[in-house]
Amino acid sequence: MADTPEAIKKSVRTYLFVGGILFLGTIITVLVATVPMLDVGQHGFDKWDCILGLTIATTKAFLVAFIFMHLNHEKKAVYWLFGSGVCMVCSLAGLTALALGDPIFDNFFYSGH
């Protein structure tokens, strides 16, 4: 971690740069969603807008986590703690996703037709 004054001074520039990218990412997301000329995929909101928007958001989230929250050079214990939280969310969301194929939502499943 940047602990010495010199290293901190150096990393301040990185923080500014990352801040700039975050601003830029936000502007791109908004422009793609609001300016018809820049609309990706079909006219209006569709899966391509969703993929693009979420990709930019995820990139921004990674930048915040890795640079601002110093996850790029953290101790092992932190990765285990935080990583397990993220894994838990993914697995629970995955389990919930199984419900999408659940026959209880199928009107004809139990009637035998």
Place this chain on the structure above:
Amino acid sequence: MEIPYVVTPRKDTGLFNSKIAIWLFLASEVMLFGGFFSAYVFLRLGADYPWPERTLPVLPGLINTFVLIGSSVTVVFAWAALKMREWRKFQFFMGITVFCALIFMILKGVEYNVKFHHQALRLTDYSVIEGHLGKEEENGKPVLDHNGKEVEENLIFIETEKVTFNTVRFHKPWVEEILTQAEHHQSKLVLAADLSAVTQEGQPAEVLAKAGDPLSIELLNKIQKSYLAARSHNAAYRTAALREEWKSAKAANPGKRGWQIASDVNIDADALAPKLLTEVSTVTFAVNPPARFDFHPRDIKEADGQSRMRDDTVIGGKLLDSPMVFHYVDAIDFQFLAMKAVKKGIDPIVAIENSWLIKNEAFAKEAWEWNKLQVAKIEKNLIDKYGINKKTGKPNREPTSKERYRIGWKDFVAKADGVDRDKEKIKLKEEFMGPDYSERESKETFPHLSVPRDQIGFAAKFTPAWNTYYALYFTITGLHGLHVIGGALVLAYYLFFGRKMYMENPEWLANRVEIGGLFWHFVDLVWIFVFPILYLM
């Protein structure tokens, strides 16, 4: 005793105490918000109504995103300043961070406030109307409710002849409200018939109240007391009698299971009757002379002849015209109606043109015709730009369902200004607060509308009650807002009360600010997903 590892890290983990703690906390926070985001995905995938895409004003959301990103940068600068032992710089950057939190919450407050006052209405044919309701007036003055708030033109009017209270469930404030209204109409509520009841075992019935006695809370309380006493008295007898019956039935049928003899177990009601007291569960008052009472729609299930309030009070009388009056309609949305029509195999355009709104309201028909021209223009533009698919013969890009079936407030502005869709001039203030009705009134931009009660399917303000989208919007942004407030309080504490610690042990303060900063970055990180998901998709 000195607490170890507040400044220096533990050897095995390489971390100081609070850092372990904050990361544990953040891991739980990831699960909390992760849960809400998955709820969003599944509710959206399973929605049985047209999901409101890009429905929130983007500008306030965008500014809030900038504000949070900016504060994320300044909080890390504040930490860096502390590490370099520059107190003034720390104060400056931390000050900006806390100020950013304040701006964020103010904008959020404005956004919420607009929603809480904006009325949505789904008609029985699934057309949706949005706008602002008028206010009830009497002699040119606004009518105020018991909280001193102006009453909206959305009341149920009943020419009330009699009121029957449930003696246990009656809601005191509503009884008082009924009394006030009766007084206002110079009418009286009096007991319809003598009320007699057996209150002592084995004694003849005594008169609790006489016909013509006026309604009062005290009288209702008295009847309630006698009812509750009778109920507990009777219940004791009934239970004892039932026990006795079971006992003898079991003795008469040895070896049989309970369910096999249950049908033979009966209380002898006639034998029990002389011991029982009278249970007065309802009491009816006549309104003399009958008067027009008004009720909030949320409190009553109205019907002609007999309406029932949520406390089981039955209002007897003719249901009068009780329209819901929009002072300004600022959107008409046929997306839901179109969706329902397609499901039934009906052409959505035919369904819309046969809707109550188009058939009965000239302004709606006019707006719909205007909208059809606009959609035709969009269709033409898209064909000119992206062409037609040679295989299917259909245009490569088509107008969205929202463009086809929704006439929003900006469209009403464009129509009034005589310009095409998306060419309207919107003031900056309107981007935040919605349309400036007082100014637009002169151009008659937003029509008035009176909706008869029998056309109303479901009505709500833009609150969690309206649909699952708004339920999620308020849950996620509300929870996020609480995090912003919590984080800002902690950071403000370091800013205003950190000086002493800075003088004694600056590294400890730096560590604390780092922890507060980590939380703040997480709050920013959540918003990075909230903004596109709720505002742009």
